[in-house]
Amino acid sequence: MRKRILIVDDELLVTKxxxxxxxxxxxxxxxxxxxxxxxxKAKGRKFDLILTDLMIPNVAGRExxxxxxxxxxxxxxxxxxxxxLSSDELIVDVLAAGVKDYIVKPFSxxxxxxxxxxxxxxxxxxx
Amino acid sequence: xxxxALSSSSLCASLFSQYPDIIRVAAFVAFFxxxxxxxxxxxxxxxxxxxVRKKEAIAKAENIIFEELSEHLLTYDTVTDIPEExxxxxxxxxxxxKNQDKVFRRTMVHLMVYFQMNMRGxxxxxxxxxxxxxxxxxxxxxxxxxxxxxKKTQGLAEVQGMRDGHSLPExxxxxxxxxxxxxxxxxxVLLKLKAxxxxxxxxxxxGELSEWHQIMLEDAVVKTPGLEIPNFxxxxxxxxxxxxxxxxxxxxxxxxxxxxxxxxxxxxxxxxDVRNQIIEALGKLNSDSYEERLIERYPxxxxxxxxxxxxxxxxxxSTLSGDFIMKKFLGAKNFDILENAAAAxxxxxxxxxxxxxxxxxQLDEKHQAILEHFEEPLNAYGxx
Numbered sequence: 487m488r489k490r491i492l493i494v495d496d497e498l499l500v501t502k503x504x505x506x507x508x509x510x511x512x513x514x515x516x517x518x519x520x521x522x523x524x525x526x527k528a529k530g531r532k533f534d535l536i537l538t539d540l541m542i543p544n545v546a547g548r549e550x551x552x553x554x555x556x557x558x559x560x561x562x563x564x565x566x567x568x569x570x571l572s573s574d575e576l577i578v579d580v581l582a583a584g585v586k587d588y589i590v591k592p593f594s595x596x597x598x599x600x601x602x603x604x605x606x607x608x609x610x611x612x613x
Numbered sequence: 614x615x616x617x618a619l620s621s622s623s624l625c626a627s628l629f630s631q632y633p634d635i636i637r638v639a640a641f642v643a644f645f646x647x648x649x650x651x652x653x654x655x656x657x658x659x660x661x662x663x664x665v666r667k668k669e670a671i672a673k674a675e676n677i678i679f680e681e682l683s684e685h686l687l688t689y690d691t692v693t694d695i696p697e698e699x700x701x702x703x704x705x706x707x708x709x710x711k712n713q714d715k716v717f718r719r720t721m722v723h724l725m726v727y728f729q730m731n732m733r734g735x736x737x738x739x740x741x742x743x744x745x746x747x748x749x750x751x752x753x754x755x756x757x758x759x760x761x762x763x764k765k766t767q768g769l770a771e772v773q774g775m776r777d778g779h780s781l782p783e784x785x786x787x788x789x790x791x792x793x794x795x796x797x798x799x800x801x802v803l804l805k806l807k808a809x810x811x812x813x814x815x816x817x818x819x820g821e822l823s824e825w826h827q828i829m830l831e832d833a834v835v836k837t838p839g840l841e842i843p844n845f846x847x848x849x850x851x852x853x854x855x856x857x858x859x860x861x862x863x864x865x866x867x868x869x870x871x872x873x874x875x876x877x878x879x880x881x882x883x884x885x886d887v888r889n890q891i892i893e894a895l896g897k898l899n900s901d902s903y904e905e906r907l908i909e910r911y912p913x914x915x916x917x918x919x920x921x922x923x924x925x926x927x928x929x930x931s932t933l934s935g936d937f938i939m940k941k942f943l944g945a946k947n948f949d950i951l952e953n954a955a956a957a958x959x960x961x962x963x964x965x966x967x968x969x970x971x972x973x974x975q976l977d978e979k980h981q982a983i984l985e986h987f988e989e990p991l992n993a994y995g996x997x
Contacts (some may be wrong), residue, residue, distance in 0.1 A: 499724070499728075503683055506683050507687075507734070591729050592730060592732050592733040594733050594734030595734065595735065
């Protein structure tokens with residue numbers, strides 16, 4: 487069964503490209519362009535991994551991460567943050583909130599794909 | 614036809630002839646205003662329609678270009694993996710679109726800059742290669758040679774976004790531009806692209822750099838990884854106040870303590886805000902031997918700078934600074950001095966506050982209240 491990933495970002499072209507690239511790697515991809523849509527999707531189905539930006543409309547940043555972690559279906563889902571914000575304090579804060587990794591934009595798509603594969607394999611082993 | 618026109622004008626004339634002049638003038642003004650309002654509404658409507666159409670055209674162009682790029686080029690892992698034939702075919706298609714109309718050309722540049730700014734690695738390399746093959750650099754360089762300042766800054770943003778080192782000679786030509794926004798944008802590009810002698814502007818700039826320009830340049834210096842950082846004290850001798858202020862901020866950021874003697878010698882600078890920033894910087898650097906010079910300078914300074922001196926002395930934990938702040942706090946006639954001396958007491962690492970609490974009952978109500986105010990963490994933070 488294909489692994490399902492949720493991408494949360496309001497940069498439409500980036501998400502569109504990431505979706506195409508991850509589909510090529512045989513992942514099923516859902517997209518949410520704002521925090522509310524992301525929460526709705528996270529409450530509606532189980533994802534294997536969530537890739538999210540921090541600066542998105544409506545619910546954003548740590549608040550979004552916390553609400554996803556409190557959701558019944560995706561409490562254990564690994565989250566990777568993809569953001570242009572690069573201050574050390576913020577990265578430390580977000581990682582402390584239980585996020586698996588923090589990738590700063592501009593990013594390399596090959597690195598993201600490698601990290602996603604790594605986390606999915608790890609979560610498979612743990613399960 | 615002529616008869617009808619004649620009859621309607623004569624009807625109008627006869628209709629208004631029975632009214633006084635003032636009414637006739639008012640009727641004319643009302644009619645004229647009505648026509649103007651109608652014309653304005655038509656112009657607004659047309660502009661909106663044009664804007665919507667332009668937006669649609671851009672979205673369509675963006676979609677077509679994105680599909681071409683993502684289906685034929687961005688699916689590969691490296692630039693060398695792309696078969697020559699596919700690369701040529703895609704470039705040929707995009708070239709046609711580019712020459713078709715300017716919306717496509719602009720969108721193409723915009724999209725490539727967007728990808729370059731958001732992604733690195735393979736995608737960035739492929740985009741760079743496509744940008745080069747499509748000869749889009751020529752359009753960007755055209756903007757740099759434009760007569761209009763906003764076109765030049767647009768072009769500079771594109772050079773920076775594309776991280777296009779080949780365009781640096783053209784950027785260099787703009788550092789002498791008469792428009793300051795263009796000059797600062799050019800300095801910014803030189804810093805971001807780590808050009809040789811990218812700090813030369815600190816010697817050459819003669820205009821007044823605004824706060825905003827200083828923030829932009831500080832950001833460019835601080836956030837460009839791998840930039841070779843010079844010793845900023847060598848630029849403190851410039852005549853340009855904006856550059857001096859920028860250098861002081863950078864000296865503090867990079868903790869360049871060897872600049873302290875030079876900054877101390879500049880404490881009698883003729884400009885008040887330069888002295889103010891030096892005082893603040895000395896406090897933040899908190900190096901040895903700045904306190905005596907600040908205390909010496911205190912009587913000659915303005916209230917604003919006296920306050921800054923008290924805050925700067927508050928950063929040091931020495932007895933000398935402690936005694937001085939205490940003296941000013943107890944003898945203050947001016948409220949600003951009293952306020953900043955209180956803030957300095959609270960922030961003083963030697964815990965001046967502790968020695969005061971023992972004698973708190975001897976202080977009058979005003980002194981007690983202001984100390985209590987600055988004991989609130991938010992207030993102390995706000996003032997220091």
